[in-house]
Amino acid sequence: MQRSELVALLSPEGLALLDSLPAWNSTDDVVRMVSGLRAAGHAPALVSAVLSQSKLRSRAAAKFGPFAERMLFTSAGLEQATRLPVAAIHAGRFSRAGLHRVADLGCGIGGDAMAFAALDLDVLAADVDEVTAAVASYNLAPFPDARVEQAAAEDVDLGGIDGVWLDPARRTPGHGQTERITRPEDYSPSLAFAFDVGSRLPTGVKLGPGFDRSLIPEDAEAQWVSVDGDLVEMSLWFGNLARPGIRRSALLVTDAGTVELTAPADSVDEPVGAQGDYLYEPDGAVIRARLIGEVARGIDARMLSDGIAYLTADEYRPTPFATGFRIIEELPTDEKRLKAALRARDVGVLEIKKRGVDVDPAALRRRLQPRGAASATIVMTRRAGRHVTLLVERM
Secondary structure, three states: OOHHHHHHHOOHHHHHHHHHOOOOOOOOOHHHHHHHHHHOOOOHHHHHHHHHHHHHHHHHHHHHHHHHHHOOOOHHHHHHOOOHHHHHHHHHHHHHOOOOEEEEEOOOOOHHHHHHHHOOOEEEEEEOOHHHHHHHHHHHOOOOOEEEEEOOHHHOOOOOOOEEEEOOEOEOOOOOOOOEOOOHHHOEOOHHHHHHHHHHOOEEEEEOOOOOHHHOOOOOEEEEEEEOOEEEEEEEEEHHHOOOOOOEEEEEEEOOEEEEEEEOOOOOOOOEOOOOOEEEEEOHHHHHOOOHHHHHHHOOOEEOOOOOOOEEEOOOOOOOOEEEEEEEEEEOOOHHHHHHHHHHOOEEEEEEEEOOOOOOHHHHHHHHOOOOOEEEEEEEEEEOOEEEEEEEEEO
16 A cells, blocks of 8 residues: 555545445455446545455454454555454463553554553554554554554664564565565564563564574573464563463464463473374474474374374374374375275365375375265375375364
């Protein structure tokens, strides 16, 4: 979104027009809608701006729920924004630590800042980009104790601030299609700045779940978060925001609530053992936090193969930290014979899971050409180091 588009959108006419539109539906005749709005006397630039916002609000519902209906977004800002339930968890940690004045540096569209303000924290939010800072100001307008500055994180005066939240930009600058930054040294603000702030003030730093573990400071608590099985972030916590005795955490957020697995360090994997009747796939947060061993010991399981994140057990014991499967039988690993085996079982809907093998599930599914009335799940992995294909059913 360009500055001129935002100015038009923030006019009384623009906001009234945006709120008057029906919920975005991708099957609607957009050309007819554009023609109708222009025929009603609305400027082409305004029509384009409000329709773009309507589409973004529709997409944002997955992250912000009904709040999205009264927010503004940029495409890049929405992509990088924290899901509201996760932002609420961040805010809760600041509140429980007794912090009252929080600086959100690199606030983006203001998702985390909204969660802080909702818990009656005094929030200073800052973003270096003019349009993004203006969007954040709009989204934070309902909160009297929140204010937004257009400023680089490094230039914000932290005098009187109790705690800091940092979400370094991990994509190239812009409001539309941007590219992911892969090198931590290119983040904005830099990790060196973020870690320096963490050495002086209680600080939380949001990073990608694939962040290089060798860069995690020893005094920080590292927490990986998944939402409904989707691994979404890793956060580092410093000062009294880091919980005593905890350096690794896997937090799982679902519609039913949250569950967490914690440890003082990476856990040691259980030894590799014989394949049992059941297979477990740990949640992505558990895998990234290297707490597979903790899960294994909790359900009396063992590793199926060294270095592969599958567990096996003789009895089924439910756990929120892993998905369980009953192993039905072993199928051929040879593609031609596997295709024949699936045909013999009348499989038409096929789910392919894999770890530790060089397989593209989508391409393999096309080659296997499943055609039948039954559905099935196969797991392609290694057992004690050797390739294996298992037919399983989800527990």
